[in-house]
Amino acid sequence: MKLGYLVRRIVFLFFVIWTAATVLFFIPRMSRVNPIRERFNELARGTGYSPKDLEQIIASYELKFGLNKPLGEQYLDYLSSVLRGDLGVSLMRYPRTVAELIGQALPWTVALLGFTTVLTFLLGTLLGALAGWPKSPSWVKSTVTPLMVLAAIPAYTLGLLLIYFIAFRARLLPMAGAYTTGLFKAPEFSIPFILDLAKHAILPAFSLILASLGFWALGMRGMGVTVQGEDYVNFAEHKGLKQKRIFYAYYVRNAILPQVTSLALAFGAIVSAGILVENLYGFPGIGSLLNAAILANDYFVIYGIGFITIFAVGVSMLVVDLLYPLLDPRIRYDRKS
Amino acid sequence: MKAKLTRRQMIQLSAMAGTGAVLAACGAPAAPTAAPAAEATTAPAAEPTAVPEATTAPAAEPTAAPTEAPAAAGAEVPRNRSLVLNHGGAGGQYTNQNITNPYGTGYTHQEGNALMWEPLWYYSVFADKWVPWMSIDPEPQYNAAYTELTIKLRPGMEWSDGKPITSKDVKYTLDTQKSNEKLLYHAQSKEFIKDVTAPDDMTVVVTFNSPNPRFGFEVLSYKFDTGLEIVPEHIFSQQADIVAWQGGDDIVHSGMFSTTQTAQQKIYDIREDWWGFKTDFQKKPDIQRVIMVPLSDMTTAAQRVVNNECDACLDLRPALIRSAVQQNPKITTHTGKDEPLGYIDWWPNSLWMNTQLEPYSSPDVRWAINYSIDRDTLDSVVFLGAKIASIFPYPEYPALRKYLDEARPLGDELGVRTFDLAKNEEKMTGAGFTKDADGFWVKDGNRINATINGFESIHADIVPVLVEMLRKGGFEAAINFGNDAYQNMADGKPGLYMFGHGASVVDPYATMELYDSQFSAPNGTTAGGNHFSRYKNPDFDKIVAEMRATPPGDPKLVDQFMKAIEIYWKDMIDVPIIQWLHRIPYNQTYWTNWPTADNPYLNGAYWHNTFPLLVLGLKAAEA
Numbered sequence: 012m013k014l015g016y017l018v019r020r021i022v023f024l025f026f027v028i029w030t031a032a033t034v035l036f037f038i039p040r041m042s043r044v045n046p047i048r049e050r051f052n053e054l055a056r057g058t059g060y061s062p063k064d065l066e067q068i069i070a071s072y073e074l075k076f077g078l079n080k081p082l083g084e085q086y087l088d089y090l091s092s093v094l095r096g097d098l099g100v101s102l103m104r105y106p107r108t109v110a111e112l113i114g115q116a117l118p119w120t121v122a123l124l125g126f127t128t129v130l131t132f133l134l135g136t137l138l139g140a141l142a143g144w145p146k147s148p149s150w151v152k153s154t155v156t157p158l159m160v161l162a163a164i165p166a167y168t169l170g171l172l173l174i175y176f177i178a179f180r181a182r183l184l185p186m187a188g189a190y191t192t193g194l195f196k197a198p199e200f201s202i203p204f205i206l207d208l209a210k211h212a213i214l215p216a217f218s219l220i221l222a223s224l225g226f227w228a229l230g231m232r233g234m235g236v237t238v239q240g241e242d243y244v245n246f247a248e249h250k251g252l253k254q255k256r257i258f259y260a261y262y263v264r265n266a267i268l269p270q271v272t273s274l275a276l277a278f279g280a281i282v283s284a285g286i287l288v289e290n291l292y293g294f295p296g297i298g299s300l301l302n303a304a305i306l307a308n309d310y311f312v313i314y315g316i317g318f319i320t321i322f323a324v325g326v327s328m329l330v331v332d333l334l335y336p337l338l339d340p341r342i343r344y345d346r347k348s
Numbered sequence: 349m350k351a352k353l354t355r356r357q358m359i360q361l362s363a364m365a366g367t368g369a370v371l372a373a374c375g376a377p378a379a380p381t382a383a384p385a386a387e388a389t390t391a392p393a394a395e396p397t398a399v400p401e402a403t404t405a406p407a408a409e410p411t412a413a414p415t416e417a418p419a420a421a422g423a424e425v426p427r428n429r430s431l432v433l434n435h436g437g438a439g440g441q442y443t444n445q446n447i448t449n450p451y452g453t454g455y456t457h458q459e460g461n462a463l464m465w466e467p468l469w470y471y472s473v474f475a476d477k478w479v480p481w482m483s484i485d486p487e488p489q490y491n492a493a494y495t496e497l498t499i500k501l502r503p504g505m506e507w508s509d510g511k512p513i514t515s516k517d518v519k520y521t522l523d524t525q526k527s528n529e530k531l532l533y534h535a536q537s538k539e540f541i542k543d544v545t546a547p548d549d550m551t552v553v554v555t556f557n558s559p560n561p562r563f564g565f566e567v568l569s570y571k572f573d574t575g576l577e578i579v580p581e582h583i584f585s586q587q588a589d590i591v592a593w594q595g596g597d598d599i600v601h602s603g604m605f606s607t608t609q610t611a612q613q614k615i616y617d618i619r620e621d622w623w624g625f626k627t628d629f630q631k632k633p634d635i636q637r638v639i640m641v642p643l644s645d646m647t648t649a650a651q652r653v654v655n656n657e658c659d660a661c662l663d664l665r666p667a668l669i670r671s672a673v674q675q676n677p678k679i680t681t682h683t684g685k686d687e688p689l690g691y692i693d694w695w696p697n698s699l700w701m702n703t704q705l706e707p708y709s710s711p712d713v714r715w716a717i718n719y720s721i722d723r724d725t726l727d728s729v730v731f732l733g734a735k736i737a738s739i740f741p742y743p744e745y746p747a748l749r750k751y752l753d754e755a756r757p758l759g760d761e762l763g764v765r766t767f768d769l770a771k772n773e774e775k776m777t778g779a780g781f782t783k784d785a786d787g788f789w790v791k792d793g794n795r796i797n798a799t800i801n802g803f804e805s806i807h808a809d810i811v812p813v814l815v816e817m818l819r820k821g822g823f824e825a826a827i828n829f830g831n832d833a834y835q836n837m838a839d840g841k842p843g844l845y846m847f848g849h850g851a852s853v854v855d856p857y858a859t860m861e862l863y864d865s866q867f868s869a870p871n872g873t874t875a876g877g878n879h880f881s882r883y884k885n886p887d888f889d890k891i892v893a894e895m896r897a898t899p900p901g902d903p904k905l906v907d908q909f910m911k912a913i914e915i916y917w918k919d920m921i922d923v924p925i926i927q928w929l930h931r932i933p934y935n936q937t938y939w940t941n942w943p944t945a946d947n948p949y950l951n952g953a954y955w956h957n958t959f960p961l962l963v964l965g966l967k968a969a970e971a
Contacts, residue, residue: 042831042832044831044832044834044835045835048834048835048838048874049831049834049835050453064529064534064535065877066869066874067529067534067535068529068530068532068534071529071530072453072530075530101443101454103443103454104443104444104447104453104454105452105453105454105591105592106447106452106453106454106591106592106593106594107443107444107446107447107454107594112443115443115611116441116611174648174651178651179651179654179655182655185657186648186651186652186655186657187440187644187648187652188440188612188641189612190612192432192612192613192639192641193425193427193430193432193613193615193637193639196424196608196610196615197608197610198610198612289439289440290439290440290644290645291644291645291648292440292644293439293440293441293641293642293643293644293648294440294441295439295440295441295442295611295612295642296441298439299438299439299440299441299644300439300441300443302438302439303438303439303441303443306438306831307438308831
C-alpha cells in the first residue's frame with residue numbers, strides 16, 4: 012500500500028468529519044426552540060412553576076453558554092472546542108459535561124449493541140451462506156422465509172411483544188433497566204452483578220438480534236447465489252476440492268466483502284440503531300441519551316454524540332478500506348498492479 | 349489428543365452453552381418482586397393521618413419489624429423496607445445524577461432530592477395546614493404592617509457534617525437568592541427583601557421594601573414544587589460559581605436521607621444521625637430506603653407497578669390508570685378504585701391566547717370560543733362522569749373554596765359554563781365575522797387560527813375533544829403537539845395554548861397576578877412563564893395591587909377577588925377548561941396509608957417537595 016494513498020484517505024476522513032460536523036451544527040439550529048427556555052418549560056410543565064423573571068434568567072444563561080452570539084461565531088467556537096476535544100456542557104443538565112454524559116452511556120451501548128451486532132453478523136452471515144449453498148439441507152434453506160418476516164418487523168415492535176409475553180405475562184425476565192435496582196448500589200465487577208446484567212440484557216439483545224438477523228442472512232444469501240456460478244467455484248468443484256474448502260475459501264470469502272462493508276457501517280450506526288430499543292427497555296445507553304437530548308434541543312449533547320458517531324463511522328470505513336486487500340486479493344492499492 | 353469437533357458437535361455444544369448461559373442468567377438472584385398473594389384490597393380502615401408534627405415522646409419507639417418480604421440477595425435493605433418509585437429521567441436513564449446542589453441548573457427535587465433538603469415550613473394544601481420544620485414558629489410571623497418577618501429556628505438542628513444549622517445559614521440563603529440572577533427566587537428576593545439580619549444564632553429578621561404578607565408562604569415554605577431550601581453557608585460560600593457546582597452524593601445537607609446516584613437509579617438511605625431523630629422531632633419512618641428508577645415509557649411504568657416491581661409511578665393517563673387498577677387488586681388511587689382515579693393538582697388548564705393579537709384581542713371572540721366548549725360533555729367523555737371541567741383558573745382546594753363558592757353565582761349569571769352555539773354565532777357576527785362555505789368563521793377572507801398548542805404526553809386525551817368542539821363552533825382548530833408548542837406560547841403566535849396556571853393554592857392573589865400588566869410583554873417579544881395572555885388593563889391592575897397588600901384570610905380579600913374574577917370572566921382573559929388531575933397508582937403490596945380522599949393528609953405526588961411528609965406517613969404492609 013502506498014503511503015500517498017493512506018494520506019489521501021486520512022485527509023478525506025477529516026473532510027468527511029468536518030462536513031458532517033458542520034451539517035450537524037446547523038440542523039438543530041433550524042428549530043425555533045430555545046433550549047434554555049425549554050429547560051424552564053420542562054420545569055413549568057413538570058412542576059407548574061415558572062420563575063417571575065424568567066426572561067432575565069434565560070438571558071443570563073444564554074450569555075453564559077454563548078448562545079447570544081451570532082451563529083457564525085458560535086460555529087467557530089464549536090469547531091474550536093471540538094478540535095480541542097472539549098465537547099462542552101449539557102444545556103439541560105448543567106453543570107454536567109457532555110463528555111461525562113457520553114462516558115456514562117457509551118459502555119452500555121457498546122456492550123449491548125456491539126455484542127448483538129457482532130453476533131448477528133456472524134450468525135446471519137453463516138446462515139445466509141448456508142441458505143444460499145446448494146448442498147445445504149432443506150431445513151436450512153427454509154429459514155429464509157421466517158428471516159424475511161423478521162427482517163420486516165422493527166426491533167421496537169419485537170421488543171414490545173417480548174416485554175408483554177416474556178416479562179409482563181410470564182415474568183421470566185425483567186421488563187426494563189440494565190440491572191436490578193436496589194440490589195446493587197452501583198455497577199460492580201462481580202459474578203452476581205454480571206449475571207444480573209445478562210438477565211436484563213437478554214430481551215433487548217433478542218429484539219435486536221431477531222430484527223437484524225434477516226438483514227445479514229438475506230444479504231449474504233444474495234451474494235452467495237451470485238458467486239455460485241463463478242468460474243473459480245466451478246473450477247474448484249471440478250478439481251475435486253473438499254466441499255468445506257470450496258464453501259469457505261471460494262464461496263464465502265468471495266461473497267462476504269459487502270457484508271464486511273455493512274458491518275463497518277453497522278458499527279458506526281450502533282448509536283442510532285439502539286435509540287428505540289434502549290428507550291423501550293430503559294437501557295441507559297447512548298441511544299436513549301441522544302433521544303432525550305433531541306427532545307430537549309440540548310445542542311451540545313447532540314453535537315457530542317453526533318460527532319462521536321461520525322468519527323466512529325469514518326474511522327471504521329477507513330479501517331475496512333485498508334483491510335479490503337487482505338479479504339480480497341483482487342483489491343490492490345498499488346497503482347502499478 | 350484429538351481436539352477436532354465436527355460441525356454438528358460444534359453446533360450442539362454451542363446450543364448447550366447458550367442454553368446454560370440463559371438459564372444461569374434467569375436463575376440469578378430473584379428480582380425483589382415476589383409479592384404476597386394478591387388479594388382484593390379492602391381499603392384499609394382509614395384512620396385519618398395527621399400531618400407530622402414534632403413528637404414529644406422522650407425517645408422514638410423502635411418500629412415493630414413487620415414480616416420481611418423476600419429480600420433480594422445482596423440487597424442491604426429488604427424490599428418491604430424499600431419504597432421503589434418509577435420517576436424521572438429519560439429513556440430509562442438519569443442524566444442529572446449527582447447534581448444534588450439545589451442551585452445547580454440541572455438540579456431537580458422531583459427525583460428524590462427533596463429528601464435531602466429542608467425548608468423552614470411545609471404546607472399541606474389538602475390538610476390546609478402549616479407544618480413548622482426548621483422554624484419553630486407555627487407559621488410565618490409578620491409585624492402588623494407586614495414589612496418584617498421574624499423567624500425563630502428549631503434548636504438542635506445539624507448539617508450532615510455535624511455542624512450546627514444557624515441563622516447565618518438562613519441569611520446566606522436569602523442573600524444569595526437576592527444577589528444571584530440565575531436563581532429561581534431571585535425576582536421575589538430582589539423585589540421584596542430590603543435586608544436580612546441574624547441578631548442571634550436562632551433568630552432571623554427579614555425586612556421588606558413594601559408590605560408582603562405572602563413571602564413566608566410563597567418563598568419560605570415547601571408545597572407542591574415550590575419553596576426555598578436552606579443551604580449550608582460554610583459549604584456553599586466556598587463555591588466559585590454556585591450554579592456550576594454539582595454537589596455530588598456526599599454534599600453536606602440537612603435532610604433525613606443521604607444518597608447514592610447512578611444513571612440507573614437514585615438511592616436514598618435513611619440517616620440514623622439525622623437531627624430530627626436525635627432531637628425527637630420525628631419518629632423514624634418504616635421506610636429505610638427510597639429507590640428512584642428512571643422512566644422508560646409510561647406503559648412500562650404502569651406494568652412495573654402492576655407487577656409489584658414499583659410501588660408508584662408518575663401520574664398516568666386515564667386508559668392506563670384504569671387498566672392498572674383493574675389488573676392488580678392491590679393498586680388503588682387517591683379515590684380508591686373510583687373515577688376520577690386521582691386528585692386535583694394546582695395546575696388548572698385553560699385555553700390561553702395572545703390578547704394583543706387579532707382576532708383574540710376581541711373579548712367577543714374569546715367568549716365565542718368559550719361558548720363552543722361543552723364542559724358537561726368533557727366530563728362525561730374524557731372523565732367518565734367525574735366533575736373535572738371547570739370555569740375557574742383555580743384548583744378547588746379547601747383554603748380556596750370560600751372564594752370560589754362566593755364567585756359561583758356570578759359565573760352562572762355571566763353564563764361562563766354555558767355551551768351555546770347560538771350565542772357563539774351572536775358574538776362572532778357582532779365582531780364582524782361571517783361563515784364560509786366550510787362553516788368556519790372568516791373576516792377579510794381569513795379564517796381564525798385555532799390550532800391548540802399542547803403536549804402529547806399530558807394532553808392527548810382532552811385536546812382532540814376540544815378541537816372537535818371548536819370546529820363545530822366554526823373555528824378552524826387543529827392540534828400542535830410539536831416541540832415548538834411551548835415556544836409558540838412564549839412567542840405569542842396565533843392559536844390557542846393549552847396550559848396550566850400553577851399559582852394560587854391558599855388565597856386567590858397569585859393567579860390574578862398572572863394577568864397583571866407588568867407581565868404583559870409586547871408582541872414580538874417573548875412572554876414566558878404563565879404570562880401568555882399578555883393582558884393589559886389598568887383597572888384590573890389596581891385590584892391586583894390591593895390584593896397584593898391584603899394578607900390571606902383578611903375578609904377584604906373576598907371583595908377584591910370578586911371584582912377581579914368579574915373582570916377575568918367578563919373579558920374572558922383565558923378560557924378555563926379543566927381542573928388538573930394527578931392519577932397516581934398506589935401499590936399497597938408493600939406500603940399502605942397512602943393519602944386518599946378519605947385520609948387527605950397530603951397530596952400523593954412523591955415528586956413534590958412535600959415528599960418527606962409522605963415518607964413519614966406511609967406504613968409497611970404486614971406481609
